[in-house]
Amino acid sequence: MKTESGGALSGIRVIDASRVLGGPIAGQILGDHGAEVIKVEGPAGDDTRQWGPPYLGRNSAYFSGANRNKKGVTLDLASETGRSRFFAMLETADVLIENFKESTLKKWGIDVSGFTERFPRLVHCRVSGFGSTGPYGGLPAYDTAMQALCGLMSVNGDHSTGPLRVGLPIVDMTTGLNAVIGVLLALQNRERTGMGQLVETTLYANALSMLHPHAPNYFATGRCPAPTGNAHPNIYPYDSYPTANGHIYLAVGNDAQFGLFCRRLGLDELPSDPRFSTNPSRSVNRAALKALLEAALKPEDGRSLALELMRIGVPCAPVNTVEDALCDPHTRHAGLVVELEDEYKGLASPISLSRTPATYRHAPPALAAIEKEEA
Template identity: 40%
Template sequence: MTGALEGLRVLDLSRFIAGPYCAMLLGDLGADVVKAEKPGTGEEARLMRPRAGDESFYLLAFNRNKRGITVDFRDEGDQRLLARLAERADVLVENFRPGTLEKMGLAPDELLRRNPGLIVARCSGFGQDGPQAGRTGFDAIAQAESGLMSISGEPGDKPMLSGTFMVDYSAGMQLTIGVLAALADRRRTGRGQVVDVALLDTAFSLMMTSATEYLMRGEETGQVGNRDRYGAPGNTYRSADGWVHVVGGSDAHFPRLLTAMGRPELADDPRFRALEDRLANRDAIDAIVGEWTAGLSCDKLVAVLEAAGVPCGRVNGVAGAVGHPQLRHREMVAEVEHPALGPVPLPGVTVKLSRTPGAVRLPPPRLGEHTDEVLADWLEG
């Protein structure tokens, strides 16, 4: 079986997370992805910690299924080489500060003139236009300025940053969606185009109901910790040996939760009869549920709640997640053979295609490992 994107050529000029993640996803689905890095040190992520031997986990995590070349982005000769590679590419991915690609002589208009079918996928902190387009942007800055950080954390506490680079990952996925949409349009028209994704836009898109609620009602969502914003009870509760998250706040789930708890009489308590009543008395219902969960193990709680039809889940640490039987069955822990490290475990391919499944085929490239091979394939073939 071959990948769905087999034969697609992707020139990856990006660094850090969002851009490399997009190019990696295309590689997972079968594209021939060529990662271009500066000579000597390579992209900045190669120098970041944590590390396994001489390899950064950042590089390992976001650069599988790619071949690697080295080019000096500031050298006019190498800039011309990149332009020649772009002529043979289907997709070019970059996440420089806006204007940098143009300074390299690789303005999208010129690239599209030379290769009318090229998809130029651009990711930046604040977008390619607008009054703040030139600002440097990172995941945390986007979380802060989009409002996303303000609705995360416990009530009254300082705004909370997500525990992972959720905006970078989401922007990488948005960029991938844009590339696939542009490729679909190219099949009809034969023409490429520019895909422009910003971290700030991506973070704001994750606000969803919070943004709409403010725009329509003028009400700030605020912080609710781990509580369900629109249902009660719905929270993370301590068990006898850990934590379990329970979603039991809807009018359909609440009676089932009471049955599982052995407290059916609470359905007639005026504080809890309807959803609005429970939302007004969150603290009271949370205390009752928390007292019950504290007396049972995580395994017992999950078993009892699932039997009753109440959505729930053990709060796993990383060890519990990588050993999760469902994730293992779904092949979400994959291995690739690295020339220096041996078998390297990585998250698997998320999108499951029945006829042309994606796969982890190649380890992240060593710096410049495939330069001669790629130049022969792309420019001489």
């Protein structure tokens, strides 16, 4: 099938005036798929430019991970001239992504809906901690604080560790993904109506949205979920196990998979044992089952076993390091690592489109010299 080099969002112009991660990752996704993205920074630049070492070329590795396929402009938005230039850029923009403080917008004489009132076709994507109203409206927020506030930390870890943060900025990342979904929905609506709109997504809402299956379990039982470590609260065996050469993760989702797994390990009696014959019984009797499986798995070559189990239809994987995952042959086969000029290396878009694939055109921009004020 013939591909188009411009990308699915070719012709869409995005002003990315956000900083840190939630907004910038949204801008990067739009840029990967063909949008022209202009990153607007203040004189000091995005905070994450200083979030190093390590560095990739001139930028911190952290900044580089969320800002490719963008052109850079530096404006002093605290000045009248800087704001005038910024608003001039919005005249030709399709999308604005920003995470300005409420106090900053008020200082400029703008309420949250002010951008779309001034530019009716603009899709204004606002990323914030809590939104502008409510008990926490307008307050600052960072990823890990949201993990704590919204219960994610309480179900991560186990009784020996206490609450743990997820080891990556999952709230910021999902906020960026939902920001993109909102922008695309608003652009589709604009095709029909000719009107832009305000798209708002908050770290708080995104953190709560990830509480599956813990929230539905709570709604069903009224019992507050407890941490289960690597084990799934509803399914078993869905847990990590030590082997002769490292841990594997076994993800058995149904009775047929459990039967295949037991036959491979020579545990043919387990599927007919009333304690383990169905998922509900296995989940209730997980401590006894875990002890049996740990004994059977301990002498196995974990990596070979995991691949063998996958091939016979049992979801399983070795517990890899980040280096293992990035160097995995399937990662190379799928083209999931991108290399560009300026020593840039990053992760490719996970979205595969047959006619309009993602393209990687620009390394993350260096902080541009600020445009001089007119005398």
